[in-house]
Amino acid sequence: MIKVSRTLKELSYKIFQTREKLLDLLGREPTIEELAEKMQIDKEEIVEALEAGSEVESIYKPIHQKEGNEIRLMDKLEEKEHREEKILDHMLLQQLLGTLEKEERTLIYMRYFQDKTQSQVGKELGISQVQVSRMEKKIMENLRKIGT
Secondary structure, eight states: OOOOOHHHHHHHHHHHHHHHHHHHHHSSOOOHHHHHHHHTSOHHHHHHHHHHHSOOOOTTOEEEEETTEEEEHHHHHHHHHHHHHHHHHHHHHHHHHTTSOHHHHHHHIIIIISOOOHHHHHHHHTSOHHHHHHHHHHHHHHHHHHHO
16 A cells, blocks of 8 residues: 655645646646646646555456456556567567578577477488587577677
């Protein structure tokens, strides 16, 4: 639970009253600067009081419920973070793969995206399984160096 000081609560109420007066006077929503000037206080104090007076949402609050499946705000936040991480990972992977020679890129693609064994990759590339293993190890070491 978040406790807001009495001073901030009172200031928030005064800002609300001043806002209403300026709204009538100006015929539009007053700016932070106009509120601060009218009340003769800093803009930062206005912002702090408005933020303290705003309603806080719980991340556990249900935002959707369908067929007994409840979705909470927290679930959506996690999805967005994972989506952004995946996009960044994909961009980094593309950048790293772009630094490889064609044969190296093909080897990594076959091993990690097509899930082929070293023997299968060796047959397709016309090299031995041992050579595939050595190349893969060298490529991965180079990618780690570039990625850090």
